[in-house]
Amino acid sequence: MTRVQDVYPDNRVSLREVGLRDGLQLVKTFPSTSAKQRWIRDEYGAGVRHFEVGSFLPAKTFPQFADVREIIATIAALPGAHGVALALNERGVNEALASGVAEIATVVSATEEHSQANANRSRESAIANVKRLCDLRDASAHKPIVNAAISMALGCSITGAVDPKEVLKLVDKCLEAGVDFVAIADTVGYAGPKQVGELTKAAVKLSGAKPVCVHLHDTRGMGIANASAALDAGARILDGSLGGLGGCPFAPGATGNVVFEDLAFLCESKGFATGIDIDKLIAVRSILRSEMPGETLYGGLARAGLPGGAAAHAPA
Amino acid sequence: MTRVQDVYPDNRVSLREVGLRDGLQLVKTFPSTSAKQRWIRDEYGAGVRHFEVGSFLPAKTFPQFADVREIIATIAALPGAHGVALALNERGVNEALASGVAEIATVVSATEEHSQANANRSRESAIANVKRLCDLRDASAHKPIVNAAISMALGCSITGAVDPKEVLKLVDKCLEAGVDFVAIADTVGYAGPKQVGELTKAAVKLSGAKPVCVHLHDTRGMGIANASAALDAGARILDGSLGGLGGCPFAPGATGNVVFEDLAFLCESKGFATGIDIDKLIAVRSILRSEMPGETLYGGLARAGLPGGAAAHAPA
Incomplete structure (x- = not known):
């Protein structure tokens, strides 16, 4: 286990x-399996160890994840x-x-309306x-980690504001159900740092010895x-996507997840x-650019390079 | 006074x-005087009250500020x-x-090398x-406010890291010289929030009853x-530029000041x-876009609109 x-x-x-996964949810074109594998291997070479690799949604609707089993095998190797x-x-x-x-x-919506x-x-x-x-996990041979994300936890595309008490109730129920940790997701990028800090702090307290993940979009x-x-x-797991790849179904033209490389710079x-x-x-x-030329990539570090470093100063 | x-x-x-001012320091083309006046009046209409309007640098080298007196008159009206x-x-x-x-x-460089x-x-x-x-201010009739910015206060394009003790010594000397307040400037966008918070806190303490301005670039x-x-x-004066207009002479392709509209959203x-x-x-x-079509404008709010609001959802 x-x-x-x-x-x-x-x-x-x-x-x-x-x-x-999240970055490819909305893209017009998506990388080939071998490009995904290069993306993973090159990021692994850069020191990245945690990857969300795809989803088990119907391949007819989400052909970008049809190769999820191959990608899982790539990571396992x-x-x-x-x-x-x-x-x-x-x-x-x-x-x-x-x-x-x-x-x-897996995902639980913060609001009844969005659910x-x-x-x-x-x-x-x-x-x-x-x-x-969680029950199926317990009955399984390899007992994978299970996490539940509370989507729209910091603002909902339907209801607008979300009551943090409601979110914390769901966090509690997920923990009680047996998840290894909960993720707080600002799915539509509504929140500012005060709100994120307050909800995260409460979720960390509720989670006890279990970690808390915060999943943010850079929409605004x-x-x-x-x-x-x-x-x-106190969050110790953060999600991001290279170049901020991805979008938001509820805000056309908006950016996707937090830019992964800027997130790494922030942490350091x-x-x-x-x-x-x-x-x-x-x-x-460069892999994303050549595989998805229609997608805008964001990020400060990619433009300016590391401070005082020998990083590429060319716009990218 | x-x-x-x-x-x-x-x-x-x-x-x-x-x-x-800062946003126009490096632009390839710059707005006409009447476009600057529309820019100011429209932002004033949006509730903005503080404008850095230009500089008294030689107009031969900085033609973008040749109309600084007219712009000052526009503000005064x-x-x-x-x-x-x-x-x-x-x-x-x-x-x-x-x-x-x-x-x-006015400006004092944080490092001897950059100065x-x-x-x-x-x-x-x-x-x-x-x-x-400050002496000339004291002797003047209208006694304008004077502020001194410590440039490169959070990282220097020449020396790299900057000793905060050196910065605080300069803050102290500027306050002693009689400035109304000091600005801490991350001129080349080297810093992360921990460093900014620590230096700001110390500057606020040193400044006593005087406010502290923090001037940030979004370079990274x-x-x-x-x-x-x-x-x-505790900083209560923050600088920004509409659309993050501007750049960084030491990081080609980099963004300029913090995006003003995102900064307003953050504060709210x-x-x-x-x-x-x-x-x-x-x-x-739209004024900036039509006057300076070659400049990239940044910003999350402009792309996504206010949360749940009726804001424009078109990319801009």
């Missing part, structure tokens, strides 16, 4: 590359690398368990799904500031060693 | 639009609006005093210049996170009322 502290030690920050796959229902969970993926992520509109189920039914996932340019607040509040600047070589990480952007 | 607390009340945050102009030597200071501008800003390379003078001589500026994507840290540490999200209508502010970008 993989213990969550082995994968996400509580004395350091773990940065997860979620570009291969890299010593110390950790792969995460998303599964939203029991069919997906069973496929994820059968794939041998090291971690299964019904987006997943066609109540929050209660989503929590039951989390419980079922607050991504890095929010990540900084999340770190200050705050004294959290990430083990990531930022120059090498920036170089991986 | 204008008292600094009337212009920058200590119970609120004052956001200064520095795009008309708007009730409650406050104009700031930069002056780096005694000739400039005398011209600034004669212009009747409400505030004169010599950039201004061809020692830091001691720069401090003497600050003292001379840390601008908003650094602004958040500066606010937490932290509970600091700015009096700024962000949607109206975003609309002012």
Whole structure:
């Protein structure tokens, strides 16, 4: 059994590359399997160890994740690398368990309105799904890590403001259901650092010895500031995507996840060693550029290079 | 005499639009005087009250500031609006005093190396210049506010790291010379929020009843996170430029100042009322786009709109 502290030690920050899943959720074109594999191997070479690699959603609707099993195998072959796959229902969970993926992520909407509109189920039914996932995990041979993300936790595309008490109730229920940790997701990038800090602090307290992940989108340019607040509040797992790849279905033209390389710089600047070589990480952007020429890549480090360093000063 | 607390009340945050000076420092083309006036009037209409409007540098070298006196007059005609102009030597200071501008800003480099390379003078001589500026201010009829910015205060394009003790010594000397307040400038965008917070806190302590300004560049994507840290540490004057207009002479391709509209959103999200209508502010970008089509404008709010609001969702 993989213990969550082995994968996400509580004395350091773990940065997860979620570009291969969340970043590809909305793209017009997506990389070939071999390009995804180069993306992973090159980031691994830069020191990245945590990857969200895809989801077990119907391949007809999400062809970008049809190769999820191959990508999981790619990660499994890299010593110390950790792969995460998303599964939203029991069919997906069973496929994820059968794939041998090291971690299964699932989602509960923070608001009843979004849960019904987006997943066609109540929050209660989503929590039951989390419980079922944990039971199946317990019955499995390799017992993957399970995490539940509370989507729209800091603002909802339907209701607007979200009551943090409601979110914390869901966090509690997910922990009770047996997840290894909970992720707080600002799915539509509504929040500022004060709100992120306060909710993260409460979630950290509720989680006890379990880590807390904060999953941020840079929709309104607050991504890095929010990540900084999340770190200050005790989050030790943060998600990002290379070049901020991805978008937001509820804000056309908006950026995606927090820029991974800027996130690494933020952590280092705050004294959290990430083990990531930022120059090498920036170089991986070339794979995304050639595979998805229509996607805008963001990021300050890629433009300006490391302070006083010999990093590329060319716009990228 | 204008008292600094009337212009920058200590119970609120004052956001200064520095795009008309710092933002225009490096641009390939610059707006006509009438376009600058529309820029100011439209931002004033959006609630902005503080503008850095230009500098008294030789018009031969900096033709973008040749109309600085007209722009100062434009500001003076708007009730409650406050104009700031930069002056780096005694000739400039005398011209600034004669212009009747409400505030004169000057600069001291944090490092001896940068002071010599950039201004061809020692830091001691720069401090003497600050003292001379304060004496001339005292002898003037309208007694403008004087501020001194410590440039490269959080990292230097020549020396790299900067000793905060050296910066605080310069802050102290500027305050002793009689400035109304000091600005801490991350001129090349080297810093992360921890460093910004620590230096700001120390500068706030040294400044006593005088406000502290923090002037940030978004060179490496840390601008908003650094602004958040500066606010937490007690800074109550923050600079930004619409669309992040501007660049960095030491990092080609890099962004300029913190994006003004995102900065306003940050402040509001932290509970600091700015009096700024962000949607109206975003609309002012059209002036910059048409006057300077070659400049990239940045910003999350302009792309995504206000959360749950009716803001423009079109990419801009």
